[in-house]
Amino acid sequence: MKITELTCYSxxxxxxxxxxxxxxxxxxxxxxxxxxxxTLQLLRNVVKPQVLGMSPFDGEKMEEKVLTKHYKLSGQxxxxxxxxxxxxxxxxxxxxARQPLYNLLGGLYRSEVPLYGSSMSRDLPPAEEAxxxxxxxxxxRFPAVKIKVGPRMxxxxxxxxxxxxxxxxxxxxxxGPVVKLMVDGNSSYSYVQAVQLxxxxxxxxxxxxxxxxxxxxxxxxxxxxxxxxVPIHVGEQDWNIYTFRDFIARGAxxxxxxxxxxxxxxxxxxxxxxxxxxxxxxxxxxxxxxxxGFAAALHLAASTPECSGYYEYSIEKxxxxxxxxxxxxEPKDGRIAVPTxxxxxxxxxxxxxxxxxxxxx
Numbered sequence: 225m226k227i228t229e230l231t232c233y234s235x236x237x238x239x240x241x242x243x244x245x246x247x248x249x250x251x252x253x254x255x256x257x258x259x260x261x262x263t264l265q266l267l268r269n270v271v272k273p274q275v276l277g278m279s280p281f282d283g284e285k286m287e288e289k290v291l292t293k294h295y296k297l298s299g300q301x302x303x304x305x306x307x308x309x310x311x312x313x314x315x316x317x318x319x320x321a322r323q324p325l326y327n328l329l330g331g332l333y334r335s336e337v338p339l340y341g342s343s344m345s346r347d348l349p350p351a352e353e354a355x356x357x358x359x360x361x362x363x364x365r366f367p368a369v370k371i372k373v374g375p376r377m378x379x380x381x382x383x384x385x386x387x388x389x390x391x392x393x394x395x396x397x398x399x400g401p402v403v404k405l406m407v408d409g410n411s412s413y414s415y416v417q418a419v420q421l422x423x424x425x426x427x428x429x430x431x432x433x434x435x436x437x438x439x440x441x442x443x444x445x446x447x448x449x450x451x452x453x454v455p456i457h458v459g460e461q462d463w464n465i466y467t468f469r470d471f472i473a474r475g476a477x478x479x480x481x482x483x484x485x486x487x488x489x490x491x492x493x494x495x496x497x498x499x500x501x502x503x504x505x506x507x508x509x510x511x512x513x514x515x516x517g518f519a520a521a522l523h524l525a526a527s528t529p530e531c532s533g534y535y536e537y538s539i540e541k542x543x544x545x546x547x548x549x550x551x552x553x554e555p556k557d558g559r560i561a562v563p564t565x566x567x568x569x570x571x572x573x574x575x576x577x578x579x580x581x582x583x584x585x
Contacts, residue, residue, distance in 0.1 A: 225245050225246065225247045225249070225280060225316075225320065226277055226279060227244070227275050227279070227280055228245060228246050228276070229242075229243070229276075230272045230309065231243075231584070232264055232267055232582075232583070233578075233583060234260050234582045235580070236257075236260075237257045237544055237545075238544050239255040239257050239264070239308065240252065240254055240255075240515075240516055240572075240577065241253040241267075241309055241311075241312050243275075243280065243316060245280060249319050249320055250316070251280065251313060251314070251315030251567065252311075252570075252572050253307065253308035253315065253489075253517075254307075254513060255485055256307065256483070258304065259301060262301055263301055264584055266297075266301060266305040267309075267584075270290070270302065270305070271306055274289045274293070280313040281313075281317055283310065286309075286313070287488065287491065290306050291303065291306060291488065299463075303487060303488040304463075306489065307485045307488055310490065311485070311490060311568075313489075314489070314567075318566060318567040319566050319567040322566055323566060324523070324562075324563065325520075325567055329494065329526075329527035329528070331527060333526060333527055333529055334525065334526055334562070335526065336559045336561045336562060337522060337526075337559060337560055339364075339366055339368075339534060339537040339560055340368035340369055340370055340404070340406065340534040341364060341539045342537060342538050343369070343370065343371050344539075344540050346375070346376065350390045354394040354398035356539070357369050357371070358399065364558060365558045366537070367404060367558045368403060368405070368534045369395070369403060369404070369405060370408055370434070371391060371406075371408070372407075372408050372409075372410065373388040374388060374412025374421075374436075376411070377410055377411030377412060378411075383412060383413060385420060385421050385424060388407075388425070389421075389424045392425045392430075393425075396429070401429070405428060406430065406431050406432045406433075406434060406457075407425070407433060408434040409437075411436075411439050414437065415444040417436075418436035418444075419452065421436070422452055426453075426454070431455070432454065432456070432457045432478075432479055433448075435461075439458060439460070439462075442474060442476050445471065445476035446474055446475060448476075449476055449477055450475065455478040455479050455506075457477065457478070457479040458471060458477045458481065459477065459482050459496070460481040460482070460486065460510035461486070463486060463488050463492070465495050465499075468496045469499060472496075472500060472503050472505050473499070473503055477505060479506045479507075480496060480499075480505050480506070480507050481507075481510040482507075482509060483509055484517065484520050485511065485513065490520060490523075497524075497528045500530045501529070506533050507532075508534070508535070508536075509531065511536055514537070514546045514553055515546050515548065515549060516568065516570065516572065518545075518553060519553075519568040520568060522535075523563070525562070537560070548572060548573050548581075549571065549572065549573070550570075550571035550573055551571065
């Protein structure tokens, strides 16, 4: 079996991949939607020339050709570009075997995954953010929720800890004392600010503290993990196994979050999981897609014992990605079932993608 075509479907906030083969089996993947135009150039000029003509079963050789051969281009964007192709290869392999993907990744360890409702908004007043979370709790019965704090790394905005405290307080009061509450800083704070904020919000029973400091600052995370009495969650930006090793082996986190649509795909995600097992760290992969990437993440959770925590589920309405699934994912009682069909176990509406999205071949 050989790959004969690589097609990209894109729009603002979405980048899907379709691989065709000479045996008529097609596979789908998803790339992180950060810097889509640049990622499309990498897919067209770097990734596609390497993978055309290759077997979708030759995963290690393909990864070496794309990521190692082009080591002077190495980094997040190339890993993001390759992630969609790598996931599509797994989809093809599982379809060829007429098996659900989880059976190729290690077998069915769990058949459903507990979720947390994740709010993507930063600018809503505390009362509106609290009402938004309460509405989603009433609808989906999530056992946990997560909110954004801080201005986000690179925004140029000043850090206002009092605003973050007000938001955390309002959400805790809205969701009640039983629902677990997580906060995500997206690299907003210095080490000192991260400590100061936690000291101000610890009374609201924080379940995990995600990426408060710049995501690449291993030293800051070593200090945070050693000094704060709350699980530190980091890793969604990472793509390199050596970075995985540094954070996990040095005790810089309690939860790790390598994202299969960012980190180079499912094989690299499984490597992160193996490191987590070796060092007693919980693996909680990042993923906010609710589309093809979410399906891949569910198969990862289904087959990986270390994925024992709550999975992220974006509560934003009118999610573009799920519009192209014939049957969108729907949580029930705060959980979601792992797809059991062949491959990723989803049906992608290619005709709709062809009509509504930018197509690049």
